[in-house]
Amino acid sequence: MWGCTWLNGTGRGEEPPICQDLHLGLSVLSLLYLTMGVPVGLGYNALLVLVNLHSKSSMTMPDVYFVNMAIAGLVLSTLAPVHLLSPPNSRWALWSFSSEVHVTLLTLFNVSSLVTMYSTALLSLDYYIERALPRTYMASVYNTRHVCGFVWGGALLTSFSSLLIYICSHVSTRITECSKMQDTEAADAIMVFIGYAVPALAVLYALVLISRIRKEDTPLDQDWRLDPSVHRLLVATVYTQFGLWTPYYLTLLGHTVLISRGKPVDAYYMGIVHFAKDLSKFLAFSSSFVMPLLYRYMNKTFPSKLRRLIKKMHCGHRHCSPDQVGVQQVLT
Helix, strand or coil: CCCCHHHCCCCCCCCCHHHHHHHHHHHHHHHHHHHHHHHHHHHHHHHHHHHHHHCHHHCCHHHHHHHHHHHHHHHHHHHHHHHHCCCCCCCCHHHCCCHHHHHHHHHHHHHHHHHHHHHHHHHHHHHHHHHHCCCCCCCCHHHHHHHHHHHHHHHHHHHHHHHHHHHHHHHCCCCHHHCCCCCCHHHHHHHHHHHHHHHHHHHHHHHHHHHHHCCCCCHHHCCCCCCHHHHHHHHHHHHHHHHHHHHHHHHHHHHHHHHHCCCCCCHHHHHHHHHHHHHHHHHHHHHHHHHHHHHHHHCCCHHHHHHHHHHHHHHCCCCCCCCHHHHHHHHC
C-alpha cells in the first residue's frame, strides 16, 4: 500500500533515504493494525451487536445507534486488509481484479462511511431532543430503530448514485449515454457533500443546542435528568468519529478540486494526494476498532449486559435465576 517515490520527483521509481524510513514506519503501523486492530474491531463490534440484541428490552436510544455503527465497523474491518495489503504505487490495486469487484467494494466502503457519519449526527440530535423534551418518547428506541432503517436505505441510495458514475467511468467507451459521466470526481464530490458536510452541520447544530440547554433548567427537566455518562459518551463519539474521518473527506475534496480545474497535474503533486488519501483512509479504517472500545469503557450498562449474555450461554437450555440488575434496568 505505502509508496513514496513521489518524494524524488523523478518518476523513475527510485526511493530517497527518507522514503525508506517513512515506508518502514507506515508498514509497521499497518502490520500492527492488521494483527491487532482488525481482530479487535471484528470481535468487539460483533460482541457489541450480540450483547445489545440479546438485551433488547434494556436497550436505549444511544445503544441503537452504536449497534448500527458496529455493523458498519464490521464491514470496514473486513475491507481494511484488502486495502492495506495492496502493493504500493497503485490505487485500490487488489480491488481492481475486475471492475465489478472494484465498484462493489468501494460501494460497501461508502455505505459504511455514510452510516457511521449519519449515526453520529442523529445520535447528537436525538440526545438534544431527549434532553430538551423528556418523557415525550420522540427519541424512543422504537423510533430510533426506524430512523436507523432509513439511514441504511439512504446510504444505499446515495451510494447508488455514486455507483452509477463509477460504472459509467468504466464502460463509457461502450455506452454513449455515459459520455457525460466519465469523471469519478463527481461521485467523490457527492460523497464529500452528503457524507461529510451535511452530518457535520447537523452535529454542530446539535452541539450548540445541547450547550445552550445545559445552561438552562426547564420545568420538565427538574425531576428527570439523563445519565451524565451519556453526554460524555456522545462528546467522545463525535470528536473521535470526525477526528478520524475528516482527513479522508478533506483529501477527497482536495483531489476533486485538483482534477476539476481541467489542467494537467504534475505527477509529484498527484503522488502527494494519493499518499494522503491512503493515509487518511487508514485513519478512517481505524475507527472500526476505536469506537467499540470507546463504547465498551464509557457505557455503564454494557458490562452487566455482557455478564447476562455469558450467563445465558453458560446455562444453555437450563433455567437460570433472574438477573436482578437486568430486571431493575428493565423496570427503570
